[in-house]
Amino acid sequence: MLTLEGLHKTYPPTDPSQGAGKTAPALRGVSITVEKGEFYTLLGPSGCGKTTMLQCIAGLETPDSGDITMCGEVVFSSARNIFVPASKRRLGMVFQSYAIWPHMTVFENVAFPLRQGGKGLSKQVLGDRVMAALDRVKLRDFANRPAPYLSGGQQQRVALARALVGEPRVILLDEPLSNLDAKLRDEMRVELRDLVKSLGITTIYVTHDQVEALSMSDRIALMKDGKVIQEGTPADLYMRPKTAFASEFVGRSNLIPGKVVNGSADSDYGTVAVQFGDIRCRLPDGVAVGESVNVMVRPHGIDVNGQADEINRFAGRVRGTSFVGEFLDICVDLKGCSLRVYASPYDAITTGQEVALSFPPDRCVVLLPDEAAISGEGGRYSQSLEQPSHRSD
Amino acid sequence: MPAAVQSVNPSSVSIRHPFASRQGQVVALALLVLLLVLIAAPLIFLLRASLTPPGELPFFVDTYSLENYVSVLTSPDLLDLILNTLKYALGSVIFGVTLASGIAWLVERTDIPFQTTIRILMYSWMAVPTIVLAFGWILLANPGSGIVNLLLREFFNVTGSPISIYSLPAMTLVTGLALVPTAFAMIAGLLRNMDPQLESAGAVHGATTFSVFQSVTFPLLIPGLFSVGILLVMAMVQAFDFPLVLGLTAKVHVLSTRIYLLAHSDISRPDYSLPATFGIFFLVLAVALMFAYFRTVRMGERFRVVTGKAFRPRRFSLNGWRYPAATVVGLYFALMLLPLLILLWTSFQPFYQAPSIHALTQLTLANFVSVFEESQILRAISNTVILVMCSATLVMVLSVMIAWYAVRSKGRIGKYLELLAFAPMAIPPVVLAIAVLLIYLRTPLYGTIWLIVLAHVSVYIAFGTRTMHAALLQLHQELENAALVCGANWFVMLRRIVFPLLRPQILNGWLWVAAHSARDITFPLFLITATNVVVASELWVLWETPEIPTASALSMVLVLGLLVLVVPVQILASRSMAREAH
Structure with a gap:
């Protein structure tokens, strides 16, 4: 349906007087394929290239090289020198600022796409289609209101109606919820997904918010430094991250450094020696004995004071607690290794107390050392690795 | 592959906005050519004229001479x-x-x-x-x-x-x-x-x-x-x-005034090479001042007091x-x-x-009667209306487009356009007037009101471009992008989105250009013939005749006409400013 192949893009330096100093590339060889009707999310920290990618799809930015195909039509190809302008790509787009034209009414804003390209719709048909689009976003009564007299949430709906009214081939959403307040954002998340899904429109959604990405998408492409780091369903990404970056950007995680001490040829399981003992867990393909790895386990993947016969069970001391309400956020010291654990708020756990932690083997993910992530290839995001971003709060 | 990449993203004619692609590039090049014709070409003619032997027109000789420079420097x-x-x-x-x-x-x-x-x-x-x-x-x-x-x-x-x-x-x-x-x-x-x-x-x-x-x-x-x-x-x-x-x-x-007198000698046939040489000296002086201006502006940047944000300063009580x-x-x-x-x-x-x-x-209305009866004055009035309307409108339309390229496209053409459009700030109107005279003297355009329109467009485009540049910076680019994604081409986007949204600033700029175009006597006097007289030049003719009462009446008509144009807008603007401040 929508294919991007080998997209490269480097922006020219903003100030040419500052020498020919190369700016970091915004996209380095990105390839993705989106199926018809799919809700596909580009997720990543700011500056990772996700917005550039969306603008390349929209035709608002030209990649330096690569191909973009939409419904079998090549809309961009550097090799074949093809560039279909934005106005001819038949897309719908919701911008981060909504970009509602303040000099028009709601109706005129939504009618705009239908009036372009000499479609020559009769007044009647045009009116019907605009009203139908406004119905879908529950704004029928606002049709004649001037755009500046709308709340943020209403502007967002108008932007959505405008994007949908022309029956676009693909709809592009650029962080559409980031300007809404928290409560409205939760409502719109569900509403937005239900709406595009019910219409069966292929959707590309750009966000830096992992909650939005996980809850709305069919598939997610996690991006960093102009590359797709990992692509998969929300569950894939969350349960089976492939890199330390992925595990820390999507959800919270404990990364425990260790060494593989034995693996077995006939089963997937093996043992990793870490600071406080041996953890038995599933080993990924191609990992060798003696190799340095990270064992990743989510804070709520760890059982606190579970049954005594569980494997991977270790004793530790509570260093601090924080009562969040939905869970009890505790910090446990295991022989000098400090772990974040979410316990049940109903457990009476206090600072200084001894607890037993057990790590169910299938919740432990072994991550190979991620060259790119550790050395920080671009150099720009090394900081965000030292302080993993917890976007959920 | 690299060749193909280059053809998609030509950095030589780099308008990075892909949606501006073909249409936009053609328009940008057309604007560039227009500005070159309006601003650069007259100056080249001026230089050529200053190098011709005294008394000759630059079209008819192919000799070069420094005689004019010698006579200017030794005068x-x-x-x-x-x-x-x-x-x-x-x-x-x-x-x-x-x-x-x-x-x-x-x-x-x-x-x-x-x-x-x-x-x-x-x-x-x-x-x-x-x-x-x-x-x-x-x-x-x-x-x-x-x-x-x-x-x-x-x-x-x-x-x-x-x-x-x-x-x-x-x-x-x-x-x-x-x-x-x-x-x-x-x-x-x-x-x-x-x-x-x-x-x-x-x-x-x-x-x-x-x-x-x-x-x-x-x-x-x-x-x-x-x-x-x-x-x-x-x-x-x-x-x-x-x-x-x-x-x-x-x-x-x-x-x-010296240049004007030299170009309008009553005793001999006009000699344009000497005034052109004075013009070159004048130009050098003006450009030097321009550089001084840019230096101070850059120095002022360090203080950064003017942030462009509207504050509500505390007011000192005068009691x-x-x-x-x-x-x-x-x-x-x-x-x-x-x-x-x-x-x-x-x-x-x-x-x-x-x-x-x-x-x-002895009060009488006779002067006003003659203002509206004498055919020469009536022609001046109708010429002025044409001049004011056309030059103000043309300046604003061109300014929006030039400023758009300067602000939105990261390419070089935008920079050239802006630089060229700004150049008239450093060109004294008298110098441009003599240059325009030289270049169009032998063309059918000479003697028509359109030549003055053209000269005014060249002069006021600097003001227009600067105003529109500032206005466009305030306009979120997504408003334009949204139109393009909705299927609008570049012209439709300008017409339906940019022009309506910038209407207040465009109107203000239009008024400024209109008022200044009506006031100006430099170009009307340098280019004056019997057919292209405007109110400003007619005023001067009447004053010199002298027909002082008629000149006074015509002055009043001109001032009244301009006040009717300017005052309502200023009242509206001040009211809305006062509203914002309270």
Whole structure:
């Protein structure tokens, strides 16, 4: 349906007087394929290239090289020198600022796409289609209101109606919820997904918010430094991250450094020696004995004071607690290794107390050392690795 | 592969906005060519003309000669000319800026009454052409029949002419007064955009109101005031109207009037090569000032007081001085109105005479009748309407497009366009006028009103582009992108989104250009023929004839016409500004 192949893009330096100093590339060889009707999310920290990618799809930015195909039509190809302008790509787009034209009414804003390209719709048909689009976003009564007299949430709906009214081939959403307040954002998340899904429109959604990405998408492409780091369903990404970056950007995680001490040829399981003992867990393909790895386990993947016969069970001391309400956020010291654990708020756990932690083997993910992530290839995001971003709060 | 990449993203003609692709590139190139024809070509002709032997036109000879340069450099009064020009420019600017700073401070930073009225009067002042003011001052203060002299003779028993408008100091003073509204607009902007927290910080740390002004406000304003000053000196060095109307009689010549006299010699056939050479010298002086301006602006950047954000500065309380201060400002306006009042009086008189009971019995409408009956004057009026409408509209349409490229496209064409459009700031109108004359003298365009339209477009595009540049920076680019994604092409996007959203700024710019186009006498006089006369040049012709009452009546018609155009908009703008401030 929508294919991007080998997209490269480097922006020219903003100030040419500052020498020919190369700016970091915004996209380095990105390839993705989106199926018809799919809700596909580009997720990543700011500056990772996700917005550039969306603008390349929209035709608002030209990649330096690569191909973009939409419904079998090549809309961009550097090799074949093809560039279909934005106005001819038949897309719908919701911008981060909504970009509602303040000099028009709601109706005129939504009618705009239908009036372009000499479609020559009769007044009647045009009116019907605009009203139908406004119905879908529950704004029928606002049709004649001037755009500046709308709340943020209403502007967002108008932007959505405008994007949908022309029956676009693909709809592009650029962080559409980031300007809404928290409560409205939760409502719109569900509403937005239900709406595009019910219409069966292929959707590309750009966000830096992992909650939005996980809850709305069919598939997610996690991006960093102009590359797709990992692509998969929300569950894939969350349960089976492939890199330390992925595990820390999507959800919270404990990364425990260790060494593989034995693996077995006939089963997937093996043992990793870490600071406080041996953890038995599933080993990924191609990992060798003696190799340095990270064992990743989510804070709520760890059982606190579970049954005594569980494997991977270790004793530790509570260093601090924080009562969040939905869970009890505790910090446990295991022989000098400090772990974040979410316990049940109903457990009476206090600072200084001894607890037993057990790590169910299938919740432990072994991550190979991620060259790119550790050395920080671009150099720009090394900081965000030292302080993993917890976007959920 | 690399070849293919280059063809998609050609960095040589780099308009990075892909949606501007073909249409946009064609338009950008067309604009570039247009600006080159309008601005660069005349200057090249000027240079060529200065290098032809004296008395020849550059089209007919292929010899080069430095003779003109020799005669300019060896002419005994070159130094006097330059000194006069600088004295006149510096004197009027120092006087004007000082007065304007005072009034601007009172209006923007104190609780003086009638703030909105003062603002409206100041901003509406562009409706009064300089040439009209100059006529008024002559009627008021000429050595023979000037009212001031008559009064002095009658009441103070003096003989002779104690006051004369025909001198360099008088000319400088009058120009300084006329400069105040322009300087006021610039300085009020500086004061409005200053962060009041800087002053509060001074006050919190123990400074009194006066020492805050002395040690914080004033030093912070210095770079801004300085750059306003240089900009105005640049404008006054190029000034033509006061030096023409007052200076010729006073025999005080500046560079611009000297060029005019050389090009309009009554005794011999016009020789354009010598004025062209003077023009080159003039151009060099103006460009030098321009660089000085840019240097100060860059220096001022370091202070960064003007953040472009609208603040609500604290206002200094004048207490008992509120009405005295307002009276002083009122006196200024009264002084500015005097020349207009005397013209109004004269326009109803059969011949010029000082107001008296006897003269009151002779009031007549005959002058206005002849304004609307004489075919030459009617032609001037209709030509002016064409000139004002066309040049203002063309300037604004071109400015929006040029500014759009400068702001939105990251490519080189945008930079070239902006630079070219800005160049006329450094080209004295007199110089451009002689250059335009040279290039179009032998074309059918010569003698038509369209040649003046073309010249005005070249001159005012600098102002238009700068205004639109600032306006476009405020416009979120996503508003434009949204239109493109919705299927609109580049022209539709400009027409449906950019133009409507920038309507207030475009209207303001349009008015400014319209008013200045109507006021200007430089191009109409240099390019004058029987067919392309406009009101401004007709005024000069009538004044020289002399038909002073008819000239006065026509002056009043022109001022009234411009006021009708300008005042309503200024009132609306001031109201909305006052609303925002409260």
